[in-house]
Amino acid sequence: MTALPVIDLSPLRETGDGGQVPAAIRAAMEAHGFFYVTGHGLSGDLIARTRAAALDFFRRPVEEKRKVAVTKHHRGWNALGDARMYGAEKPDYKEFFQVGLDLPLDDPDVAAGQPLRGPNVFPDEPTAFRPAFEAWFRAIAEAGDLLLQGVALSLETDRHFFRPHYGKPLQRTQAVWYPRQPMELGEDQFGVAPHTDFGLITLLWQDGSGGLEVLHPNDGWIAAPPAEGTLVVNAGDLMQRWTGGRYRSTPHRARNRHVDDRLSIATFYDPAFTAPVDPADFGAEGEATTAGEHILGRINESFGYRKKAS
Numbered sequence: 001m002t003a004l005p006v007i008d009l010s011p012l013r014e015t016g017d018g019g020q021v022p023a024a025i026r027a028a029m030e031a032h033g034f035f036y037v038t039g040h041g042l043s044g045d046l047i048a049r050t051r052a053a054a055l056d057f058f059r060r061p062v063e064e065k066r067k068v069a070v071t072k073h074h075r076g077w078n079a080l081g082d083a084r085m086y087g088a089e090k091p092d093y094k095e096f097f098q099v100g101l102d103l104p105l106d107d108p109d110v111a112a113g114q115p116l117r118g119p120n121v122f123p124d125e126p127t128a129f130r131p132a133f134e135a136w137f138r139a140i141a142e143a144g145d146l147l148l149q150g151v152a153l154s155l156e157t158d159r160h161f162f163r164p165h166y167g168k169p170l171q172r173t174q175a176v177w178y179p180r181q182p183m184e185l186g187e188d189q190f191g192v193a194p195h196t197d198f199g200l201i202t203l204l205w206q207d208g209s210g211g212l213e214v215l216h217p218n219d220g221w222i223a224a225p226p227a228e229g230t231l232v233v234n235a236g237d238l239m240q241r242w243t244g245g246r247y248r249s250t251p252h253r254a255r256n257r258h259v260d261d262r263l264s265i266a267t268f269y270d271p272a273f274t275a276p277v278d279p280a281d282f283g284a285e286g287e288a289t290t291a292g293e294h295i296l297g298r299i300n301e302s303f304g305y306r307k308k309a310s
Contacts, residue, residue: 003216003219003222004028004032004034004035004036004222004224004232005024005027005028005035005036006035006036006037006038006227007021007024007028007035007037007038007150008021008037008038008039009021009037009039009040009143009147009150010038010039012039012146012149012150013039013146016159017153018150018153018159021150021153022150022153022154023154025150025151025153025154026154026155029151029235029239029246029247029248030246030247030248031217031248032214032216032217032248032250033234033235033239033240033247033248033249033250034214034224034232034233034234034235034250035233035234036230036231036233037143037147037203037230037231037233038229038230040143040146040147040203040230040231041139041143041146042139042140042205042231043139046135046136046139049128049132049135050132050133050135050136050175050265051207051263051265052128052132053126053128053129053133054129054132054175054177054263054265055177055261055263056126056128057097057123057125057126057129057175058095058175058177058261058263059261060125062079064123064125065077065079065095065123066079067124068097068121068122068123070082070098071118071121073110073117073118073119074098074100074115074116074118074172074299075098075099075118075119075120075121076097076098076121077095077096077097077123078095078096078097078098079095080093080094080095080179081093090188090189090190090193092190092192092193093178093179093181093189093190093191093256094176094177094179094191094192095176095177095179096175096176096177097175098172098174099120099133099134099137099172099173100116100117100118100120100170100171100172100173101117101168101169101170101171102119102120102134103117103118103168105118105119109168109273114273115292115296116170116273116292116295116296116299117168117273133173136173136265137171137173140171140173140203140267140269141169141171141267141269143203143231144201144203144267144269145163145166147201147233148162148163148200148201148269149162151239155243155282157281157282161281162200162271165271165272165276165291166271166272166275167272168273169269169270169271169272170199170268170270170272170273170291170292170295171267171269171270172267172268172270173265173267173268174265174266174267174268175263175264175265176191176192176263176264176265176266177261177262177263178191178211178254178256178261178262178264179256179261180256180260180261181255181256190253190254190255191211191254191255191256191262192252192254193253194251194252194253195251195252195253196236196237196250196251196252197234197235197236197237197249197268198236198237198238198270198294198295198298198299199237199238199239199268199269199291199294199295200235200236200238200239200242200269200270200271200291201233201234201235201239201268201269201270202232202233202234202235202236202266202267202268202269203231203232203233203267203269204231204232204234204264204265204266204267205231205232205264205265205266206226206232206262206263206264207226207262207263207264209226209256209260209261209262209263210225211254211255211256211262212224212232212252212253212254212264213252213253213254213255214234214250214251214252215250215251215252217248217250221253224252234249234250234252235247235248235249236249236268236270237249237294237298238270238277238291238294238295241277241286241289241294242277242278242279242282242284243279243282243284244279244282244283244284244285245284245286246282246284270291270295271291272291272292273290273291273292274290274291274292275290275291275292276288276290277289277290277291277294
């Protein structure tokens, strides 16, 4: 069981006003910024195929994974120890592989040097990896669009308010692998250290291992255990900023206390780099910015290769 609410997104497909979904999203976002969703549209077959391909890749030798090491476009494999959350004493005990909107080198934004833009990279083996992740990227984008329709309705604006901000989204999907963690690393070693997410909204699939914990405003750190058929959703710092603090970006962390490795697939479903973000849109006060300016600053704080580049 979990203290976090579970919201079925299906009514958003069935009614213009989304039924009770917007009110449920509003309550969850104002209370703690985390909830589970069902009715998200990801099939069990897609989940199984993507999970199998990801584990096949991560369990291969480092020398093989290094062939698709992270590029300057923020795509590819990130090695163990390459990510340290701001303020953390130790790097995260994880590897991850990231894909984004696949843009060729002659795309105008890529050619102009817009950060975080460019082509994806994929391993040659396993051969199932690329088709699985490309299918996941498309399906989770559809889920993200549906979810944001509910968020817009919860903020009492047009249900498609966010859609024009997503012409070329900064969507980033990460398969995150937590190897078995040696006990001698101690209690202060996290798979992902306590942090808040950078962007607007996150959709997370997690396997059956557990380990995700959320800082509840009243109850301290609480477990957000896996629940079959669900995704975990949380607001990021950009959502909190855009809504003038009304919707919470809540600290969370992950520990792999399981006897085996752990896998999750997180999608940071964020607007286009140049998308304007103005709290006045929702009747709030605060400094306006763009999605890219905000997100890039946070990424540069947390990833080793970005620090070297900047």
